[in-house]
Amino acid sequence: MAEAGFGRQLRQCRQAVGLSLRQLAGRVGYDHSYLSQVERGQRTGSADLARLCDRELGTGSQLTETYAETHRKPPPTVKPSLDPLAAAWQDLTSGYGGADEWVDPLSVPPGRMLPELVSELRQLQARGPEAVPTFAARATQRCALIAETLTALGEPLGARRWWSAGRAIADDSGEAWIRSQVRAAEVTSGLAERRPLPQLLELADEALALAQQGSAQHSVVLRTLAVRAQVLATLGAAAEAHRALQEVLSCTDALPTASTCEIAPYQVHGLEGRVCASLGYGTAGCLLLARALELCPDGRPGERARLQVTQAECLALEGEVATALALTMRALVELPDEWHTYYLYDDAERVLSAAREREPGQPAVRDLAVLLERRAYQRGRSVGSGSWSSAIRE
Incomplete structure (x- = not known):
C-alpha cells in the first residue's frame, strides 16, 4: 500500500x-x-504532515x-451521464480541498442549498489539499451539510454515505475537534431519523471525548454536550440527562464573548x-426558546x-395543548414551502405526540395530524405560504 510506504519511511x-x-x-x-x-499504514497522512516532519x-x-x-x-474523470450530486461524490472519493467563498446554509432553502454545496465540494476537489491549509475542516463541513440537506429533503438513507465520508x-485529519464536530452533527440528524439510540449514544460519547481533548472551542463542546443530553433524555435516562443539562448550562456560562462568531446567541438558547x-422541562424550555426567537434573525x-x-412542544408539556397545536400549525402553514424540511416535521411530530398524550380528544390534534401528512418537502404538495386557519379546514 502507498500509505505503508510513506509510513515506513517516516518511522x-x-x-x-x-x-x-x-x-x-x-x-x-x-x-x-x-x-x-x-x-x-492505517492512515494516509497528509502533505502538510510530510512537510513538517521533513523540517523537524x-x-x-x-x-x-x-x-x-x-x-x-x-x-x-466525470462521465457526462452523472448527475451533479453523483459527480461531486466521485470527486470526493478522489481528493479533498478547500474554497474561499461560502454561502450561509441557514439563509438558503435546502432545495436551493444542495446545488450550492455540490458546487463548493467540486471547488474543494479542484484546488486540492496543498492549496488550502484548512481543507480537512472544510471538506468535512461540506460533507456534513450535504448529509443534513439530503435528510432535510426527506432522503436520510441517501445521506448516510456522506456522513461516512465526513467521518473518514x-x-x-488527526484533528480531534473536527472529528468531534462531524459526529455531533450526525447524532443530531440521527435523532430526527429515529436511528437506534444506543448507536447514537455511542457516537455522542465519542464526540464528547474528542471535544474534551483540549483543542476544541467552547462552542464545539457545548453542541456536543447538548446533543448527548438529548440522546440520554430520549433513552429515558432522566438522571443522567439532567446531569448532562447541568453541564450544558455550565458550558454556556463559560462561553467567552468571542465565541459568538462560532455560535450565535440564539443558537445557544435554542440548544438549551x-x-x-x-x-x-416545559416552562424552562419556553423561556429559553422565547429568548432564542427574539435573537434569531428574520433572514x-x-x-x-x-x-x-419546539416552543410549542414545551407548551404542550405544560398542558397548554390548544395553544401548542395552534402555534405549530401556524408555523407550518405560514412558512413558505421551500423552507419545509424533514427536521421541522420531526419537531412537529413531537408536538402531536405530546398533545395526544395529554388531550387526545382535542379537535386540533386531528387537524395537525392531517397537516403533517402533506409533507411539502417530500412530495411538492403545498402547505405553507397561506392562511393557517383556512388550510386546516381544507
Missing part, C-alpha cells in the same frame, strides 16, 4: 534521529496516536516527495431549550419555524 527517519512518537507529535502539532497509525527530522524534502509520489492520483475525512424539551425563517415548533 525510519524518526528512529534515525532518536525521537519517540510523542516527541515528534509534539513538534509537528499532531496527536501521537495519529502518527502511530500513519507509520503503520532534517530530511530535506524526502518525506514530502515520497508522500507526493505515493499519493499522486490521475485527474478525475475528519479522522484522517431543545434539551429542556427532551427532558420534559433564517427555517430556524425560526423550528424554534417556534
Whole structure:
C-alpha cells in the first residue's frame, strides 16, 4: 500500500534521529496516536504532515516527495451521464480541498442549498489539499451539510454515505475537534431519523471525548454536550440527562464573548431549550426558546419555524395543548414551502405526540395530524405560504 510506504519511511527517519512518537507529535502539532497509525499504514497522512516532519527530522524534502509520489492520483474523470450530486461524490472519493467563498446554509432553502454545496465540494476537489491549509475542516463541513440537506429533503438513507465520508475525512485529519464536530452533527440528524439510540449514544460519547481533548472551542463542546443530553433524555435516562443539562448550562456560562462568531446567541438558547424539551422541562424550555426567537434573525425563517415548533412542544408539556397545536400549525402553514424540511416535521411530530398524550380528544390534534401528512418537502404538495386557519379546514 502507498500509505505503508510513506509510513515506513517516516518511522525510519524518526528512529534515525532518536525521537519517540510523542516527541515528534509534539513538534509537528499532531496527536501521537495519529502518527502511530500513519507509520503503520492505517492512515494516509497528509502533505502538510510530510512537510513538517521533513523540517523537524532534517530530511530535506524526502518525506514530502515520497508522500507526493505515493499519493499522486490521475485527474478525475466525470462521465457526462452523472448527475451533479453523483459527480461531486466521485470527486470526493478522489481528493479533498478547500474554497474561499461560502454561502450561509441557514439563509438558503435546502432545495436551493444542495446545488450550492455540490458546487463548493467540486471547488474543494479542484484546488486540492496543498492549496488550502484548512481543507480537512472544510471538506468535512461540506460533507456534513450535504448529509443534513439530503435528510432535510426527506432522503436520510441517501445521506448516510456522506456522513461516512465526513467521518473518514475528519479522522484522517488527526484533528480531534473536527472529528468531534462531524459526529455531533450526525447524532443530531440521527435523532430526527429515529436511528437506534444506543448507536447514537455511542457516537455522542465519542464526540464528547474528542471535544474534551483540549483543542476544541467552547462552542464545539457545548453542541456536543447538548446533543448527548438529548440522546440520554430520549433513552429515558432522566438522571443522567439532567446531569448532562447541568453541564450544558455550565458550558454556556463559560462561553467567552468571542465565541459568538462560532455560535450565535440564539443558537445557544435554542440548544438549551431543545434539551429542556427532551427532558420534559416545559416552562424552562419556553423561556429559553422565547429568548432564542427574539435573537434569531428574520433572514433564517427555517430556524425560526423550528424554534417556534419546539416552543410549542414545551407548551404542550405544560398542558397548554390548544395553544401548542395552534402555534405549530401556524408555523407550518405560514412558512413558505421551500423552507419545509424533514427536521421541522420531526419537531412537529413531537408536538402531536405530546398533545395526544395529554388531550387526545382535542379537535386540533386531528387537524395537525392531517397537516403533517402533506409533507411539502417530500412530495411538492403545498402547505405553507397561506392562511393557517383556512388550510386546516381544507
